[in-house]
Amino acid sequence: MKTHQHWLPVAVLAGLLASGCGGGGHNAPPFIIGGTAPPPVGTPPPATAAPLACDDTLKANFKPDANTSVVAVRSFKKGDPLLLSGSATSTTAMAANDVCMVKLNVGPGNAGPDGAPSTSPGIGIEIWLPSKTAWNSRVHALGGGGWQGGPAGSATAIASTAAADVAGKEGAVSSTTDTGHASLAGGSFAMNPDGTINQTLWTDFASRGIHEQAVKTKALATAYYGTAPKYSYWDGGSTGGRQGLNLAQNNPTDFDGIIANYPAINWSRFITGELYPQIVFQRDLGGVAPTKAQQDLVSNAAIAACDVVGGQHLGYVLDPASCAYDPTTDPTVLCPSDGGTNGTSACVTNAQATAINKVWYGMTGDGSVPAPATDNGWSEASSAVLLGSGIHRWYGQARGTSLYGAFFSVFGLNGLTSPNGAFPIASDQVALELQNPTIADPTFVNATGNGQSLWKQLSYAQLSNAYDRGVALQPQFGNINTDNPDLSAFKNRGGKMMTWHGLADELIMPQGSVNYYHSVVGKMGGLSNVQSFYRLYLVPGAGHGDPNGTSNPGAEIPFFTPTQFYDALTAWVEKGTPPDALTLQALSSTATKTRPICVYPKKIAYTSGNVDSATSYTCS
Template structure:
């Protein structure tokens, strides 16, 4: 008899934690978009995105948003309800003076997303409305900067104000220590993920709270620090500095699932499949890539790791499987075949039927299908035939070969003894 684990988001973290702590529990583990770097994810990552998109101090959240977070799946669509009078959130919270409002609202996201795709879509092959390798993209939101005649307060045009441009740069770049210049997170939202930001850290209305603020505040008050801060702690107290990283370390061994020493899991015959969508709005896929790289560093290289682990990255797929990408795919059967028959997974067929953006010159509704190969390989279009037919794709060499850049929390991916 065989045993398997399949989890996504925090469930993905739990799956990797099983491989680390209890290597004999499961023969096969499927961990999707794992929230494995819990300490950073729920403090500096969510906190940065929430604080970057407000034009003043963060007001106190409504009471119903101050408790422990329900998890990113616990919201209808994206974010809270959208109806409410000016200066008042739909949850009944009045921002001081009706102010301290969001800088970027969801109205601008389709414009931003379309411009990103125009700039970067062709870098990875066919122009298909998806970024298969977002790390190649060097888009600068200043391309959408309003001209002076459209920059007046209150004007609403298909462009961005200077403040909005700078805010969007902050989304993509992430927090940096003001003294050392070192990045404080391993990865931020990727180019191509813009449509997923609505309700998470970009509200529909200027006076609405966002989910990231809720997640970060609850985690910072009740989970992240040792000891917990006072009940009066707010996101305005969060400092984006290397010193804060030191405060994350005491509970790292308890809450994170980033130990790359899976020797016991491998010895027990365990198999691990990691998956992540490139357009994940909650957990940066670069976190999962960093863990995969740490596995290779600690476990003897790519060939040794390939004996028990695979990483698949899905273009255009958001958190929990929605998005513009090909979201229909199966990884459970390949995992079973790997465990029970010794047949390691390779190409995974993905498909979807979806309305494509208007700038993609195809029929308005089309069934798309394409293989996804184990990281770092990419599906390469042969140049012949229908680009929506998987038969016209082969396994291609990586287009991006840089390892994860040095960042201030790199040691959180070093081997450690978990705190049980």
């Protein structure tokens, strides 16, 4: 997520390796449908007591409840380096305008031995407030990535310069949270020192942390400015997208508008499925993954087979649901020893081509894969029935996607098919499902034994069992899957929500978002009712927050301008203007290329004319 909702920042990318991804707080009552209705969206806020100052007096004067304490307060002037300790360098971010930073801790946390990843003093929240003359009366809170964690509650380090930018440039109050754990040791925080599941921190991570972030951000804004925010927005992708849906499901009065992009819903299901490609390589290819060059060769062949529009190659696949490319029957990618015509070092064997077909299809309980012409892995997406009860457990990456995640590999992160090993969140999650830390890689730390990469020994049946365990353990995991389709309370309070998901997402399969949307439609009385408050967009070629998720680095893919999606949401909430098809544009092209994205379930349809112009397409 760059510019808040569209790109994944480097800090979040690092968090995917080092740190990841309902309900009210421990001392807060759950939301009850009925009773006193919340005020309509945009109701003029009530007056409050005298505003607070951005200095140490705030520590004594801001006491929203017994569990909350102020950790640090710091005023930054325009141009100041955004640092709490140390010296500025050439890469240090600067304050865009005068802002006030406040850090909170919300207990009770989780007691335990010093240094244990599962030991926490509480939920850390970092809040950024624009100057009192610059505030636009909005809260614009940001979600996180991966396991999240980090220094939101630290008095010596800043967690989010993105939130500082929202306050300084946009004029909205912004915030972020560590979701209850500052540890950056991956999923280690979620396991107690005795190897059992840490239910307290799972709940803080899954739901309580973001609810406390919402409540305390609005409370501090009210106390600081002397008047309550008029509008409150949530803005997140990946884990932040899951968080947005969790807020709509479990705390529907927290936000007036929610952006929930490429959301990490169905957490245990899709993340267990993220380990499947590596299990395929272990079981079928002797533990040797195809090289990046081999993976790119096959993925680019899929693009070439499925990207033709108006007689021209786009360089990316417009509709992967209709692409059934099969490398096992393509001599141009197969090695001569396997009946092919490709004599380069990037050629693939039939076994490797079959393995890639398995990755595209997605996790099965026995390692089987149907012929792509019969089922390309998308047939169950547009159904209200959740995948996973049969042999097909979860979806795979779309054909044409960079399987190993070229965008992420630049930052030293393993994608799903990386020759360097497993995506770390996936191996951590499976270790937690099986309650065996040795399954994970050595970065997983626990007193009963650190990770030993024993995931490499798992059979297809054992990974399938871990999948089932993840579903069965949802109560202990804080209901992290966030897959409840009942959004009626959020709709009834006047909330609006928007989601976009890239069709070349390297990490979270877009079919999961499609499937969830269908389940909401099935639960809530049909498409028209749902689209009155919740709209989904599928973006061809886009990756996990990055404009180009494909294996073709030269693809020029129309994408969002920096605040385009957020502006559409605020117009819907504040002006009653429902978003329709949005026009995207290629950001790196010498000649501007535009393309519409449609409100799902409409699809982009080429009519005639220039294939690089949005006017040549309709939504139908």
